[in-house]
Amino acid sequence: MARHVLAALVCAVALLGLSAPLLVATADDTDGPLTVRIVRGETGVAGVLVVATDPSGASVSGVTGPDGSVQLATSPLTGGKYRVDAVIPASMPDVKPAPEEASRASLTEFVDVSGGKAVTLTMGVGGLDGPVQLGDRVWFDTDGDGIQDGDEPPLPGVRVQLLACDGGGAPIAEKTTDRAGRYLFGEADGLRPDSCYTVKFDFGGVDTRPLPGSPPADGLKWTVPHAGDQSLDSDVDPGTGAVRVAIGPSGSVDHSVDAGVVGGLNRVGDLVWADLNRNGVQDPGEPGIADVGVRLQKADGTLVAGTSTGPHGQYQFSHLPDGAYQVCFDTAKLPPQYGDYQLTRPRAGNAGQDSAPDPATGCTAPTELNPGRTQDLALDAGLAAPVNRISALVWHDTDGDGRPSVVEPGIGGVPVKLRGEDGKQIAMTTTGPDGKYVFDDLPSGSFVVCLDLAALPQAGADFTPVTRSEASGADPATGCTPPVTLGLGKREDTALNVGLAAPGNRIGDRVWVDTNRNGIADATESGPSGVPVKLVRPDGTTESTTATGADGQYRFTGMPDGTYQVCVDRAALPAPVTGYQFTRPRAGESTKDSDVDLASGCAPPVAVGAGHRDGGAVGVGLVPPRNRVGNLLWIDGNGNGMQDPDEPGVAGVVVTMVDAAGRPVAVTRTAADGSYLLDDVPDGSYRVCVDLAGLPGQFRGFRLTGADGDAGCTAPVTVGPQPREDLSVRIGLVSASPAVATAAQESSSGGGFPVGWVLFGAVAAIGAVVGVRWWKAAGEDL
Incomplete structure (x- = not known):
């Protein structure tokens, strides 16, 4: 090198x-x-x-x-x-x-x-011509690194033979290294241009007394070959003591065929390598690591010697006295490309093919050298990159500020995909109950994390990432984070958190004056401003309040997921609609009619949340005050005079208001839910009557609840001028048959099944068949 x-x-x-x-x-x-x-x-x-x-x-x-x-x-x-x-x-x-x-x-x-x-x-x-020459030097490799250092002594007395290319036959020539450890073969020795030879070395007869440690001759071995530059390292095969060389044309001079000898029977060493797959075993293709500091110490920690690994990761300490030794590796000062590598897991395979040092101490266990065990060349050390990992959080960002807080929960069950630089999916996981996810044991490189927004858990099915911030990094449109690069200098990223927020819930429509009293918001009918509107929770408490704006528009937004009612207090209506009444509800198209109950001023409950963020149009129609009577006609299955949850309204039944002489004053038909309204009634006392003879076939023979139910009329009701209306006239129908029993009464057949339930099933079926929009039918009657 x-x-x-x-x-x-x-x-x-x-x-x-x-x-x-x-x-x-x-x-x-x-x-x-x-x-x-x-x-x-x-x-x-x-x-x-x-x-x-x-x-x-x-x-x-x-x-x-x-x-x-x-x-x-x-x-x-x-x-x-x-x-x-x-x-x-x-x-x-x-x-x-x-x-x-x-x-x-x-x-x-x-x-x-x-x-x-x-x-x-x-x-x-x-020049380029002249005699050919072959030779160089045999030396004692004091530090065992395979490279000739300036203070490492020559080895005289080594026999060197020039043999035919195949190494067989009698020697062509033979030399003995001189005091400088040199030998030379030239043309006079039979060396010829453009030829192949084997050079064989034999140190059996050398005097080892001048060598460091005076090792015995039978303890000498050839050093590690090819450890560096050709002119400075050893070329001899340690098993044969020979090397094959080729001589070029005339003028070729090769002074690079050297041989290094290590002395003494005792030596330790071997290899430091990059354990790329972190399995603790030296696999093909995993390189040695040069310039790693290695120190040899006694079992008590006393320093003996130090060296650095060679260009291929090899190291060796030789000619050691008998004793116990440890080898320690300096992982704090590794070459730059391996700067943060750590010792891999020890003893994962066969000795000499695995890693020997303890990662906690950096040192091997003590190894004993003695006449019966002269070497330990299985003290290898594997260095592995720390694990690359991505770990972060997906949370419900309830306030939408892009920062997680202790009161904002993690979202479990969110599919998370890991993609490489090329966009291909590498791995996939799902957030845990606490909203955390981890991608572990990743290779070095760049990665993108993407949430599968189409497969979010049901509770947050329509959630979307909040706008990017320091704490939340996903693109709201794609659900993907910016790329992050892992490797040397950055092994872990914990910043790819993603806050998910629900789209805003909203409920609203308009309050309008129903000038033609048809229950529909016509194009020419405008709405008053300043009408107080409340949003009420199921427990009756108020979630929010607002007031109508221009043309009667109102809107509630941002309420939590849940069920709500829109309510208007007639007593709080502002001028010029003070004292106005609510128009008849559900008179036609749902986006144009009125939804509030005539008596309570509240619309039916609407739910907002995942999959249903818009509560729909909840309109409120107001009409100038006049006399009116109404409520509900229903099947009173158990005859208790109250509508129970399983007792339906009856649609399409004619309801007439008559005076004391029995003359009709107003007439209408019940709507699909059984509700009815008798409007624009003169001041006076009246009775509300049901045409029992005109009941649908399933209900023929039914009567009104109460002692005078066969007559089909209620007790007298008085309207005007105070009060203008009575919207509490509820009419229950019961079967005239003796078989009708209360809900708690069982039939005598022994089955224990309540007759009331049978009646309810029949009524529900008939109601579904004959149900029509009652206001439309009433209009046709009138």
């Missing part, structure tokens, strides 16, 4: 002619200066980038001048021992590494400038 980075920098540095440190470490004034000269033959080569790297990884660099030389000031660095790399820029396609010889080093070398020693290093480059 280092060589690739250097190659990318060389052109810019050469063009600018600058020499700048790549990374500055702690100064060490005891290190001497380092001069590097790049030559082709005896001629210096300008424009080549040279980098010196200390054991900590800090570097200084410079570009060779016209004479091919550059001096690197090592004082900003530390360590004394450095790896020096020269990179031929891409602008010199005809320049290649030259064969190494006594006076010419390769383009990767190791120097020691500790103690103030000044070192001059000459590196050679060549």
Whole structure:
């Protein structure tokens, strides 16, 4: 990797002619200066980038001048021992590494400038032709990371064999690494251009006493291969100790076939990887993570060593004394793209394929190393992204202000859909009883939350989102929130709350003067202003009051869901309609007639709420005062003189008002609900009579409730001038048959079924057949 980075920098540095440190470490004034000269033959080569790297990884660099030389000031660095790399820029396609010889080093070398020693290093480059050469270095990989560091010692005495491409047969040539750990094969050793070879290494005869820890030779192993840049890492297969190489055409020089050895029987390590699916197991395609801090400590917590993972997430601590060790991972300082990742769940699979550290401590359990157990390479660590989630609230915004409050309940049972950036549905859920919903374990990306407004629960079936605010984010038309992006830096969003509000309930119409007394609001009939109108709850209390405006219009809005009555108090009518009466109700088209009861001044109850926000037209017709009598004709099934809930009115029956001589004064027919009104009656005392002989066939033989019921007339009723009306004349019909019983009386048949109920069923059926609008029929009679 280092060589690739250097190659990318060389052109810019050469063009600018600058020499700048790549990374500055702690100064060490005891290190001497380092001069590097790049030559082709005896001629210096300008424009080549040279980098010196200390054991900590800090570097200084410079570009060779016209004479091919550059001096690197090592004082900003530390360590004394450095790896020096020269990179031929891409602008010199005809320049290649030259064969190494006594006076010419390769383009990767190791120097020691500790103690103030000044070192001059000459590196050679060549052309596109000439002899071929193969070789480089065997070193002791002290930190086990697979990369040659400046202070890691060479390994002399390693036998290196040049074999045929397939690795078989007798060696073509054999070398032993020198004091610098170097070996070289050239044309004199049988190396030929455009050929394939196997290079095999054998460290069985090396002297390990000078090595750190003086590990026994039988405890040496090959380090991890291909851990970084080709010229700096180890190429040897740890299982065979060999590597296959290809030699190019004449002039090809390959000084990159290195071999790293780790010492000692005891070592721990392995891999830090990104557990993308958070299952705790290393799956194909899940990458290693570089630059993760790893420390080795004893079981009592004493620090032993520290390192960072390599480019593929690998790490290793080697040549360790016998003892118990723990490996701890620094998750507080991860690479930026993994900044908030956390240790995945431990021991989810086979050792070496799962994650070993405890997420709470960041450390593995102690592992014991001894002659019977020299290594533990199953101390892997998986890092997983925190769970992305969306959680929020859908609530009934009763005041419509877009802010939830403690008195506003959540709405359960609301379908909630999660969509991706492309609009496709990813998931669906339903709000709980408290109105909350959650989408959990989401991938990183952008999301939109949408409420299914067409499938809201029945109690809020026609609710819509309130206007967007900081606390409520859905579009009232679509039910969808703005997009939210989850991922690194934002793993959870709790702001996609949605307030739902009911459309406003409304009840209203107009109060008008029915000048022609037909019970219909005609186009020429206007309404008075200033008429008080009340909206009354079922318990009789007042919900709201208003007064009619221009042309008698009134309206109640915003009342809670429920049942209400519209009422007008005749005693409070303003001039010029003071003393006016209510016109006959339900005389025709429901949107144009009067709905209030003649006596009470209240319209029938209307319900408003989900699915029925408009209470409809509740009109109130007023007429100038005159004498009138009326109320209801009904089947008094139990003969108690009162209309019970199961006792219907009788439609289409002729009702006549007669004077003391029996002469008719007024006549009408009962309406569909059995109501009747005798209007414009002269002052006097009268009786209200029902034509019993003209009753529908089902009711032939019925009589009026009371002792004189067979005559078909009520007791005398007096009207005018005070009072003008009597709207309490209720007329009950009972069967003349002895079989008629009270509601509590049972038949003698033994079935226990009340005869009154039988009568009610018959009357209800007949009433449905013969029912007509009574005012219309009355008009035809008159």
